[in-house]
Amino acid sequence: MTELAAPTTASAITTPAASGAEKRGWLATAGLLLPAYGWLTLAIFLPLLMMLGFSFLKVAPFGGRTIVWTLDNYLAFLKRPYLRDVAWTSLSIGIWTTLICAVIGLPAALALARSTFGRTRQVLFLLIILPFWTNGLVRVFSWTMVLRDGGIIDGLYHWVLPDAAPLGLLYTYPAIVVGLVHAYLPYMILTCYLSLVAIDDQILEAARSLGARAPVVFWKIILPLATPGLISGSVLIFVPVIGSFMEPRILGGRVGVTMGTVIEDQFTQAFNWPLGAALSFTMLAIVLAIFALAAPVLKRQQGGPRP
Amino acid sequence: MSGVEVNPGVEVTGVSKRYGPATVLDRISATFEAGRFTSLLGPSGSGKTTLLRIVAGFVVPDEGELRIGTEEVTRVPVWKRRIGMVFQSYALFPHMTVLQNVMFGLNRRGVRGPSAAREAREALEMVRLSGFEARSPKQLSGGQQQRVALARAIVTKPTVLLLDEPLSALDRRLRQEMQVELKRIQRESGLTTIFVTHDQEEALTLSDRIAILDRGRIVQDGAPGEIYEAPRTRFAAGFLGDANFLEATVVAGGVDVQGGMVRVAGPLAAAGSKVTLAVRPEKMVILAPNTPHSFDNAMPATLREVIYAGAVSTYLLAGPDGRELKVFAQNRSQDSAAPAPGAAVTLGWSAAHTIALED
Amino acid sequence: MKRLGLAHLWVVIAFLYLPIAVMVVMAFNASPLYQLPFEFSLDWFAKLPDNERLLSASGNSLILAVVTAILATAIGTPASLALSRRKFRGRSLLQLLLLPPIAIPWLITGTAMLVFFFSTGIGRGLFAMTIGHVALAIPYVVLVVGTGLQSQRADLEEAAMSLGSTPLHAFFSVTLPLLLPSIIAAALFAFAVSLDQFVVSYFLATPGVTTLPVEIYSAIRKGFTPEINAISTILLGASMVLVLAFALLSNMGGARERR
Numbered sequence A: 001m002t003e004l005a006a007p008t009t010a011s012a013i014t015t016p017a018a019s020g021a022e023k024r025g026w027l028a029t030a031g032l033l034l035p036a037y038g039w040l041t042l043a044i045f046l047p048l049l050m051m052l053g054f055s056f057l058k059v060a061p062f063g064g065r066t067i068v069w070t071l072d073n074y075l076a077f078l079k080r081p082y083l084r085d086v087a088w089t090s091l092s093i094g095i096w097t098t099l100i101c102a103v104i105g106l107p108a109a110l111a112l113a114r115s116t117f118g119r120t121r122q123v124l125f126l127l128i129i130l131p132f133w134t135n136g137l138v139r140v141f142s143w144t145m146v147l148r149d150g151g152i153i154d155g156l157y158h159w160v161l162p163d164a165a166p167l168g169l170l171y172t173y174p175a176i177v178v179g180l181v182h183a184y185l186p187y188m189i190l191t192c193y194l195s196l197v198a199i200d201d202q203i204l205e206a207a208r209s210l211g212a213r214a215p216v217v218f219w220k221i222i223l224p225l226a227t228p229g230l231i232s233g234s235v236l237i238f239v240p241v242i243g244s245f246m247e248p249r250i251l252g253g254r255v256g257v258t259m260g261t262v263i264e265d266q267f268t269q270a271f272n273w274p275l276g277a278a279l280s281f282t283m284l285a286i287v288l289a290i291f292a293l294a295a296p297v298l299k300r301q302q303g304g305p306r307p
Numbered sequence B: 001m002s003g004v005e006v007n008p009g010v011e012v013t014g015v016s017k018r019y020g021p022a023t024v025l026d027r028i029s030a031t032f033e034a035g036r037f038t039s040l041l042g043p044s045g046s047g048k049t050t051l052l053r054i055v056a057g058f059v060v061p062d063e064g065e066l067r068i069g070t071e072e073v074t075r076v077p078v079w080k081r082r083i084g085m086v087f088q089s090y091a092l093f094p095h096m097t098v099l100q101n102v103m104f105g106l107n108r109r110g111v112r113g114p115s116a117a118r119e120a121r122e123a124l125e126m127v128r129l130s131g132f133e134a135r136s137p138k139q140l141s142g143g144q145q146q147r148v149a150l151a152r153a154i155v156t157k158p159t160v161l162l163l164d165e166p167l168s169a170l171d172r173r174l175r176q177e178m179q180v181e182l183k184r185i186q187r188e189s190g191l192t193t194i195f196v197t198h199d200q201e202e203a204l205t206l207s208d209r210i211a212i213l214d215r216g217r218i219v220q221d222g223a224p225g226e227i228y229e230a231p232r233t234r235f236a237a238g239f240l241g242d243a244n245f246l247e248a249t250v251v252a253g254g255v256d257v258q259g260g261m262v263r264v265a266g267p268l269a270a271a272g273s274k275v276t277l278a279v280r281p282e283k284m285v286i287l288a289p290n291t292p293h294s295f296d297n298a299m300p301a302t303l304r305e306v307i308y309a310g311a312v313s314t315y316l317l318a319g320p321d322g323r324e325l326k327v328f329a330q331n332r333s334q335d336s337a338a339p340a341p342g343a344a345v346t347l348g349w350s351a352a353h354t355i356a357l358e359d
Numbered sequence C: 001m002k003r004l005g006l007a008h009l010w011v012v013i014a015f016l017y018l019p020i021a022v023m024v025v026m027a028f029n030a031s032p033l034y035q036l037p038f039e040f041s042l043d044w045f046a047k048l049p050d051n052e053r054l055l056s057a058s059g060n061s062l063i064l065a066v067v068t069a070i071l072a073t074a075i076g077t078p079a080s081l082a083l084s085r086r087k088f089r090g091r092s093l094l095q096l097l098l099l100p101p102i103a104i105p106w107l108i109t110g111t112a113m114l115v116f117f118f119s120t121g122i123g124r125g126l127f128a129m130t131i132g133h134v135a136l137a138i139p140y141v142v143l144v145v146g147t148g149l150q151s152q153r154a155d156l157e158e159a160a161m162s163l164g165s166t167p168l169h170a171f172f173s174v175t176l177p178l179l180l181p182s183i184i185a186a187a188l189f190a191f192a193v194s195l196d197q198f199v200v201s202y203f204l205a206t207p208g209v210t211t212l213p214v215e216i217y218s219a220i221r222k223g224f225t226p227e228i229n230a231i232s233t234i235l236l237g238a239s240m241v242l243v244l245a246f247a248l249l250s251n252m253g254g255a256r257e258r259r
Helices: A019-054 A081-115 A118-132 A136-147 A152-160 A173-197 A201-209 A214-242 A246-252 A259-268 A273-303 B048-056 B098-108 B113-126 B142-154 B172-189 B200-206 B224-229 B234-239 C002-027 C043-050 C052-085 C091-097 C106-120 C126-150 C155-162 C167-196 C199-204 C212-222 C226-253
Strands: B010-019 B022-032 B037-041 B063-068 B083-086 B160-164 B192-197 B209-214 B217-222 B244-251 B254-257 B260-262 B274-279 B285-287 B297-309 B312-318 B324-330 B344-349
Touching: A019 A273, A019 C052, A019 C091, A019 C106, A019 C126, A081 A118, A081 A173, A081 A214, A081 A259, A081 C002, A118 A173, A118 C002, A118 C226, A136 A152, A136 A173, A136 A246, A136 C002, A136 C212, A136 C226, A173 A214, A173 A246, A173 C002, A201 A214, A214 A273, A246 A259, A246 C212, A259 A273, A259 C106, A273 C106, B010 B048, B022 B048, B022 B063, B022 B217, B037 B048, B037 B200, B048 B063, B048 B083, B048 B160, B048 B192, B083 B142, B083 C155, B098 B113, B098 B142, B113 B142, B113 B172, B142 B172, B160 B172, B172 B200, B192 B200, B200 B224, B209 B224, B209 B234, B217 B224, B217 B234, B234 B244, B234 B274, B244 B260, B254 B274, B260 B297, B285 B324, C002 C226, C043 C052, C043 C226, C052 C091, C052 C126, C052 C167, C052 C212, C052 C226, C106 C126, C106 C199, C126 C167, C126 C199, C155 C167, C167 C226, C199 C212, C212 C226
Parallel strands: B037 B192, B037 B209, B083 B160, B160 B192
Antiparallel strands: B010 B022, B010 B063, B209 B217, B244 B254, B244 B274, B254 B260, B285 B344, B297 B312, B297 B344, B312 B324
């Protein structure tokens, strides 16, 4: 019964539009929005702008130093080869983490979406999401318990083979990746689950009635329909991972040098804020590029046609 | 809104409403008589809901005037008009009990406490829901929610009662029951009622007057019987009920249809002009060919199909030029001489039932 | 095939909870060096109140979380209302602008805040952290309240108006009460976001003023002490309780009507 009537969806109140009321309406809207966006401007947008400015300076303009503009910081990748290595490390950690999350997460989401029902499904869903909303730091720390020499895995190993050398699992790249996968896996499971659960059962039944067996159904129907979930999950994982510094430091020790740790160093150890700013914005540019590329998929996931 | 007489009429004059490039209502003028039940009938997109919402006050027209009683209220906001409205989805407040729902409007008018509760209970009694006061809307069936919505709308003794397709969510049996209830309540309360629907049967059953809308214009309005027996346009004839349409040319004494003469009871245009005729299916009678009869008009046809529906049967025929014709007949007799599909028959009907349409 | 899938699912869940379980168990282990065999002890929990730094950090975290919850909800709810209910030009742009706080890696936002606050004299410390935490929580509040609003029907307010309510009264008597579960859920969310916030707190902390996650981080970097396990277990428990409360409220506040 939808006519071209006044919008009665939950998106607009139609107040009688006498011009006085319209003006008051506008003012009210502004009033409602101002505190939030004012706060965000103060806390996020202005700081980002300032940091952008900083990235073009030679030195931080404090303590009476003069302002010297330069592009050096952005050219640091050319001048300092170790930055390229670090960048590459970050990217590869990101790719590995995302890939493993996808490979592990999609089947799990599939099982959750299609093989569980009702209360069981709700409980399992909650179980998967729950760790995600707990403190990330604590979770990373908990991995040290498991991976360290003398920890659970090493302990079990030595219980079986008492004379073997320590496993040395901690403070390695794999340790970092394991920690990151653990931290971000729920993202992938969630996005894939949302895509999969939207698949109409009848489509699969139709495919089977036309003679398709399970592998074909998976490759030709389920996987393509789950792709938006895979892509959103990948974006949601890759972006924070390349910027992570906490996990690399804790799980990687001296080996854990990533863009994140290098940037962090500029601000807490080296006090080279302009360089840190430039590196940050370089990373931000990559992040924005990724979002821009994936935007159509993300939009469809969020507000697409509802079943 | 002082000075308004009890149960005033509603008058809409020259009302137009546009949304962007689309004209939803096009200079509509109509009078909704005081104390009467008027239906706004039309297909989706005809503008009927928009018109209702203009009377309610949710929409302000771009042009035109609205009067409730003697007061001009075109721009008065909805909460200042004393209307009662029943929404298509009932819109009961989920966080309040049935009684609180019904008292809501009374509280807004300054009636509170025990007297409000008393009036609310009376309204619930009127809709036959006494005893449901403490329930919450979740606990009610569709039909019950509907009645609470109705009670809530009428308890404040509004100037006009507006209903926006309130029965469309109910199943058929419940719908018919509620139609009877609605009519009774309207009679008892004497409220000026405007009812929006796309269901022509419903409109015919409930209304004192029907206004048919098509694409933003009122195509015809009048009492149900009037409109049904004398539709003015092709749209009106086809939307309210079924009709057989015949293209004809005016000649002396009647019209010429495919070479045959058809008599029309009403006035006709000048000879030579084209006209479309409409004949209601139940007004035609199927006769065996060459049977003597006293009908004004007769036309040969071939029976194509019989659709049996218990009390009535629908006969689908092909006229002399191949066009599809429809006849309704009650299944009065076990007639072994009833024609079979493929048989040639004659259709007979009277001049009085031959309607010359205006478009 | 199905059983394989379910088995995989359980393995994944086990994977997710394994390290957490180990950490919690170790919190109850008497050995100061995390050595097995396991000997039950509540010592580490008992020692917590003596640890000045941890105590003050915990206090800061709690205060911050409460303040963030209140402020973010108070600011975010009106914004969410305006974005959901009113049509105006630039609405999609404004909705887009809510993304940076959560989409941009917190490392970047944290360092940017550090730079900006330092330059403008706000400096570091609790006040700065409050600004940061609230900013990060606002998008979540807007999202949660927005979801609650979307599942509400606009015709309820219209019904109220048809019965004589001014728009304002309709909002307070109909929309707001129905929105309350979502608002509370949003506040809980903001509380959890602040409590668990590490990166931004890290950059805005001073040696004297830190939050619990930051303390845990420094303690980890310096070396292991089981006290960290104990406090982490408590923090974990608190987060989980919050999430469960939030989940319950969301389910209750949402589509409760059976139509």
